[in-house]
Amino acid sequence: xxxxxxxxxxxxxxxxxxxxxxxxxxxxxxxxxxxxxxxxxxxxxxxxxxxxxxxxxxxxxxxxxxxxxxxxxxxxxxxxxxxxxxxxxxxxxxxxxxxxxxxxxxxxxxxxxxxxxxxxxxxxxxxxxxxxxxxxxxxxxxxxxxxxxxxxxxxxxxxxxxxxxxxxxxxxxxxxxxxxxxxxxxxxxxxxxxxxxxxxxxxxxxxxxxxxxxxxxxxxxxxxxxxxxxxxxxxxxxxxxxxxxxxxxxxxxx
Amino acid sequence: xxxxxxxxxxxxxxxxxxxxxxxxxxxxxxxxxxxxxxxxxxxxxxxxxxxxxxxxxxxxxxxxxxxxxxxxxxxxxxxxxxxxxxxxxxxxxxxxxxxxxxxxxxxxxxxxxxxxxxxxxxxxxxxxxxxxxxxxxxxxxxxxxxxxxxxxxxxxxxxxxxxxxxxxxxxxxxxxxxxxxxxxxxxxxxxxxxxxxxxxxxxxxxxxxxxxxxxxxxxxxxxxxxxxxxxxxxxxxxxxxxxxxxxxxxxxxxxxxxxxxxxxxxxxxxxxxxxxxxxxxxx
Amino acid sequence: xxxxxxxxxxxxxxxxxxxxxxxxxxxxxxxxxxxxxxxxxxxxxxxxxxxxxxxxxxxxxxxxxxxxxxxxxxxxxxxxxxxxxxxxxxxxxxxxxxxxxxxxxxxxxxxxxxxxxxxxxxxxxxxxxxxxxxxxxxxxxxxxxxxxxxxxxxxxxxxxxxxxxxxxxxxxxxxxxxxxxxxxxxxxxxxxxxxxxxxxxxxxxxxxxxxxxxxxxxxxxxxxxxxxxxxxxx
Numbered sequence: 001x002x003x004x005x006x007x008x009x010x011x012x013x014x015x016x017x018x019x020x021x022x023x024x025x026x027x028x029x030x031x032x033x034x035x036x037x038x039x040x041x042x043x044x045x046x047x048x049x050x051x052x053x054x055x056x057x058x059x060x061x062x063x064x065x066x067x068x069x070x071x072x073x074x075x076x077x078x079x080x081x082x083x084x085x086x087x088x089x090x091x092x093x094x095x096x097x098x099x100x101x102x103x104x105x106x107x108x109x110x111x112x113x114x115x116x117x118x119x120x121x122x123x124x125x126x127x128x129x130x131x132x133x134x135x136x137x138x139x140x141x142x143x144x145x146x147x148x149x150x151x152x153x154x155x156x157x158x159x160x161x162x163x164x165x166x167x168x169x170x171x172x173x174x175x176x177x178x179x180x181x182x183x184x185x186x187x188x189x190x191x192x193x194x195x196x197x198x199x200x201x202x203x204x205x206x207x208x209x210x211x212x213x214x215x216x217x218x219x220x221x222x223x224x225x226x227x228x229x230x231x232x233x234x235x236x237x238x239x240x241x242x243x244x245x246x247x248x249x250x251x252x253x254x
Numbered sequence: 255x256x257x258x259x260x261x262x263x264x265x266x267x268x269x270x271x272x273x274x275x276x277x278x279x280x281x282x283x284x285x286x287x288x289x290x291x292x293x294x295x296x297x298x299x300x301x302x303x304x305x306x307x308x309x310x311x312x313x314x315x316x317x318x319x320x321x322x323x324x325x326x327x328x329x330x331x332x333x334x335x336x337x338x339x340x341x342x343x344x345x346x347x348x349x350x351x352x353x354x355x356x357x358x359x360x361x362x363x364x365x366x367x368x369x370x371x372x373x374x375x376x377x378x379x380x381x382x383x384x385x386x387x388x389x390x391x392x393x394x395x396x397x398x399x400x401x402x403x404x405x406x407x408x409x410x411x412x413x414x415x416x417x418x419x420x421x422x423x424x425x426x427x428x429x430x431x432x433x434x435x436x437x438x439x440x441x442x443x444x445x446x447x448x449x450x451x452x453x454x455x456x457x458x459x460x461x462x463x464x465x466x467x468x469x470x471x472x473x474x475x476x477x478x479x480x481x482x483x484x485x486x487x488x489x490x491x492x493x494x495x496x497x498x499x500x501x502x503x504x505x506x507x508x509x510x511x512x513x514x515x516x517x518x519x520x521x522x523x524x525x526x527x528x529x530x531x532x533x534x535x536x537x
Numbered sequence: 538x539x540x541x542x543x544x545x546x547x548x549x550x551x552x553x554x555x556x557x558x559x560x561x562x563x564x565x566x567x568x569x570x571x572x573x574x575x576x577x578x579x580x581x582x583x584x585x586x587x588x589x590x591x592x593x594x595x596x597x598x599x600x601x602x603x604x605x606x607x608x609x610x611x612x613x614x615x616x617x618x619x620x621x622x623x624x625x626x627x628x629x630x631x632x633x634x635x636x637x638x639x640x641x642x643x644x645x646x647x648x649x650x651x652x653x654x655x656x657x658x659x660x661x662x663x664x665x666x667x668x669x670x671x672x673x674x675x676x677x678x679x680x681x682x683x684x685x686x687x688x689x690x691x692x693x694x695x696x697x698x699x700x701x702x703x704x705x706x707x708x709x710x711x712x713x714x715x716x717x718x719x720x721x722x723x724x725x726x727x728x729x730x731x732x733x734x735x736x737x738x739x740x741x742x743x744x745x746x747x748x749x750x751x752x753x754x755x756x757x758x759x760x761x762x763x764x765x766x767x768x769x770x771x
């Protein structure tokens with residue numbers, strides 16, 4: 001069964017349609033890469049799924065729970081607060097610019113939500129956090145503040161922070177775009193490891209080689225539409241649509 | 255206690271809203287407030303004396319920096335000639351005297367809203383005060399005189415032309431000075447109290463100070479200052495006590511007791527204490 | 538002035554430093570939380586509330602505190618006698634004893650609090666608006682509720698950002714308390730002014746000045762320590 005089912009999702013800001021008729025599934029353990037030119041609606045898609053934006057139409061179903069369905073008059077009807085909150089807790093989002101809490105230590109950045117939201121004991125949360133930090137190669141930075149870390153380190157902390165909530169699915173919104181080129185590698189490595197561990201992920205990225213290498217499925221978006229979706233061989237292969245080919249060509253020529 | 259505080263907060267909030275709405279409730283409409291005040295306490299029956307007797311206190315408003323009439327001493331007590339007399343009056347009435355410091359410029363306002371029962375602070379009689387308040391009979395004579403430093407080149411009032419003269423703001427001295435022929439030839443600086451004015455004159459901010467002779471005499475003797483009082487005066491004045499426009503009964507009662515005190519020699523006794531002789535003119 | 542006079546005067550000034558401190562402390566106690574509420578009201582998405590808050594801030598910042606203090610003192614008797622005042626408010630206010638000391642103090646405090654809350658509100662609003670949207674979004678994605686987000690994520694960051702501007706305001710308040718002398722309320726400035734004629738000397742005012750200076754300096758040192766303490770992150 002698919003963890004995430006998106007059906008006919010649309011989103012408009014005023015008269016501007018940013019998302020049109022978006023439909024796709026994410027299976028458990030699958031890594032899905034979303035690619036496409038800037039302004040194609042990739043980030044908006046993630047924000048709709050993560051409840052940072054209100055959808056204008058369509059349905060999103062997460063773990064069998066309807067987040068919203070089309071209501072009378074075309075407006076989306078959202079589920080009750082409790083359901084939405086449950087969905088929120090079960091989804092994690094890693095931001096382009098990390099959004100760590102600057103006033104908290106690395107450790108507290110990771111333990112705060114498990115303690116306050118999931119009501120875990122402080123000790124348990126700290127054990128989990130230290131384990132995650134070890135996995136990220138940052139166990140010595142637990143007492144540091146975010147401002148003392150490099151961009152790559154900060155992004156690894158923010159991944160650990162999202163993982164500490166034990167999400168069913170993890171979303172990445174261009175996780176390497178704010179980093180210096182030499183730092184992107186460490187993040188991509190972490191995501192690859194997560195994929196190998198069977199983490200369900202949706203990754204918005206401009207790293208084509210990475211997408212090809214790590215994703216089980218690739219979604220190519222342009223102008224608010226999904227142009228094509230399928231396994232990497234298909235999209236990067238000879239049978240891809242003309243527009244996909246054009247986009248990939250342009251990208252690899254830069 | 256808590257409840258009343260909240261009630262007051264609500265009140266104040268309403269007040270601010272109203273002031274914002276009405277635009278001008280403040281000092282602009284003093285004529286209007288006088289009439290409003292006249293209508294308030296009791297338009298029909300005059301219960302002013304009864305009110306004071308019921309409250310067992312007379313609230314006397316004064317600007318407590320007017321020696322020797324009413325001023326603040328080293329221990330921050332309010333003392334003075336007026337205070338002693340008022341105390342004697344209250345003793346006769348069997349009530350307590352409450353000395354309430356006020357801002358002199360707002361005295362009419364404080365009377366109108368009922369913050370004080372009377373203004374009793376060496377207040378000179380003038381036309382605007384006669385209009386705004388119910389004044390007692392004059393109880394003392396006073397002259398408005400000029401004081402200059404001992405070494406001043408100013409010897410007569412004519413020499414004041416082109417000079418700077420200090421005067422207490424909101425005082426009758428200021429009104430007299432503004433109305434005088436001399437006014438167009440001098441520069442006037444108005445300040446809050448007479449003593450600051452004298453200090454300023456000493457420091458050279460002004461050449462002379464125009465004030466009540468009573469205050470000037472007291473100040474010069476008390477502090478053994480080298481000041482000179484110019485010969486002559488602009489206008490002889492009289493001091494009176496100010497009551498609310500409608501408080502006739504209270505005013506008459508105080509007036510009656512003043513007469514009794516004069517007859518008993520009590521006034522002379524108090525006057526001698528402060529001025530060395532009986533300067534009172536109460537009949 | 539003789540030494541004995543000086544020590545008498547100093548004792549008196551010290552005694553009346555207490556009411557000054559009282560105004561200071563109570564004003565802060567009420568105006569800081571109120572300022573926070575006003576800041577949130579101003580940022581309210583329901584426009585009429587935001588506008589009303591704006592008008593309140595405009596009036597408080599656009600008119601002299603001295604004037605507000607005087608208006609507050611005369612507000613109750615004016616309302617009681619005004620024609621448009623509803624009867625229930627009138628009956629409520631008629632029992633207020635405008636001659637009592639507590640009335641003078643409370644109305645004065647009321648004006649101080651409303652005035653300073655307006656300034657604090659603007660400082661807090663600036664602080665709140667300077668927090669990047671990403672902080673709210675990250676917090677939301679981690680499942681924090683609105684209150685948790687505000688008190689655990691946003692407020693601690695806002696505090697750090699508003700400390701410099703607030704300390705400025707608080708030190709200004711030290712000196713603004715002297716406006717109470719114009720009501721008149723017996724605090725250190727009032728006493729100083731009334732003692733001037735007595736000694737025919739400006740010494741009382743000078744002493745009051747020293748008091749304000751010492752008080753403000755203590756606060757300055759205190760706040761720089763607080764700022765240093767909050768300097769553990771960027």
